[in-house]
Amino acid sequence: MSEENQKKSTLIDWDSRYAGRVPYLKSSAIRDLLTLTNQPGIISLAGGLPAPEAFPVTEIKAAFNEVLEKESTKALQYGTTEGYIPLKEYLCESMRKYGVPAExxxxxxTNGAQQGLDMVGRLFVDEKTVVCTEGPTYLGALQTWTFHGAKYCTVPIDKEGMRTDLLPELFRQHHFKFIYALPNFQNPGGVTMSLERRQELANFAQKYGVFIIEDDPYGNLRYEGKDVAPIVSLAKDNTFYLGTVSKTLAPGLRCAWVVAPEAVISKNVLAKQSSDLFTSMLLQMAVHKIYTSGMLKDHVANVRVLYKERRDAMLTAMDKHMPKDVIWTRPEGGLFLWVTVPSIVNTTEIFEKAIENGVAYVPGVAFYPNKVEDGLHTMRLNFSYNNPEKTKKVLNV
Ligand SMILES: Cc1ncc(COP(=O)(O)O)c(C=O)c1O
Incomplete structure (x- = not known):
């Protein structure tokens, strides 16, 4: 065989070799658009990024150093999949303060809440499993469950969060397996679910035998108003709760946790074991040191002051510069404003124009799993990343 022919016969046709779920991984037009937000010179209101100046670098450095100096044998060794017990004990105690009866x-x-969402996919989603999400919802959850073959139905949100009154009819039509809820300062909607709605959701789940994924990365970032009881405290046997250090300490740490009934946790352990064995012990021990050092309260208070100022700067600039027929949410916390523009404006179509003018946002369609027309006239704006001067400048174009 000639060298040329030999090469041809050994060339692999990769497309024919992928597992059946891989075609679900198609990149979407909207994700391709979002790569434009990283261009130099663009002021981005698109990402969900915490402010880098809020990262507690000194404390993180000190915690890692102390662990390495005093406990390197344990920190650098393999660890258990379940996680570092003192960190879990700390988390249980702090969750109990919020009414969550965790042991x-x-x-x-987990390695970030995103891994928790992926484990939900690995444990509960088969091809054609129907998942009920809020509309709009967190893009990263859609990405991971779509990979596992999920189909979706959506329940709209309003000022009080998820329209729980619509759940019985949606269930009759779609027989979804679980409901994905973002009760605090919803990403991307910015709204917080009222206690009445949380209770109604808990009652629904118990009555219809469905479970809830409660994703709560922003709960600690409240700038006004009072904390509302987590859904897991109202329906602990039906809820899979996700917490993370990403928005209060730093997303680069990749440390998060799941609270769920013990039987579900043991299946999670198997799912995680087959994926990455365990979350770095060095990381978990350092996070434990940070949490128990007593710095958290002051740190979170400072972050709240910083983000409140940024939220207010964005709201003031919006009030001043947006046309009358544009409306937006006034979130009590979190990182995002959700903006609705008149129906003659398509936020995907004007995105490239915005980039040409040096500003990026996320077009609303990115946050809906189903119909393309959902979210056509909406967009998400992030206020945590840029300082108030930049936000004012960009909203004054
Ligand atoms: C709603 C929601 N869930 C999960 C995540 C992922 O968090 P982590 O950094 O802990 O993986 C994010 C990140 O932006 C988020 O907004």
Whole structure:
């Protein structure tokens, strides 16, 4: 055989070799658009990024150093999949303060909440499993469950969060397996679910035998108003709760946790074991040091002051410069404003124009799993990343 022919016969046709779920991984037009937001010179209101100046670098450095100096044998060794027990004990105690009756057996540590969402996919989603999400919802959850073959139905949100009154009819039509809820300062909607709606959701789940994924990365970032009881405290046997250090300490740490019934946690352990064995012990021990050093309260208070100022700067600039027929949410916390423009404006179509003018946002369609027309006239704006001067400048174009 000639060298040329030999090469041809050994060339692999990769497309024919992928697993059946891989075609679900198609990149979407909207994700391709979002790569434009990273161009130099663009002021981006698109990402969900915390402010880098809020990262507690000194404390993180000190915690890692102390762990390495005093406990390197343990920190650099393999660890258990369940997670570092002192960190889990700390998390249980702090969750109990919010009315969540968590014991160590109810908790597993993960590499970010995103891994928790992926484990939900691995444990509960088959091809054609129907998932009920809020519309709009967190893009990263859609990405991971779509990979596992999920189909979706959506329940709209309003000022009080998820329209729980619509759930019985949606269930009759779609027989969804679980409901994905973002009760605090919803990403991307910015709204917080009222206690009445949380209770109604808990009652629904118990009555219809469905479970809830409660994703709560922003709960600590409240700038006004009072905390509302987490859904897991109202329906603990039906809820899979996700917490993370990403928005209060730093997303680069990749440390998060799941609280769920013990039997579900043991299946999670198997799912995580087959994926990455365990979350770095060095990381977990350092996060534990940071949490128990007593710095958290002051740190979170400072972050709240910083983000409140940024939220207010964005709201003031919006009030001043937006046309009358544009409306937006006034979030009590979190990182985002959700903006609705008149129906003659398509936020995907004007995105490239915005980039040409040096500003990026996320067009609303990105946050809906189903119909393309959903979200056509909406967009998400992030206020945590840029300082108030930049935000004012960009909204004054
Ligand atoms: C709603 C929601 N869930 C999960 C995540 C992922 O969090 P983590 O950084 O802990 O993976 C994010 C990140 O932006 C988010 O907004």
């Amino acid at each position: 160590v057996g109810n908790v597993i540590i």
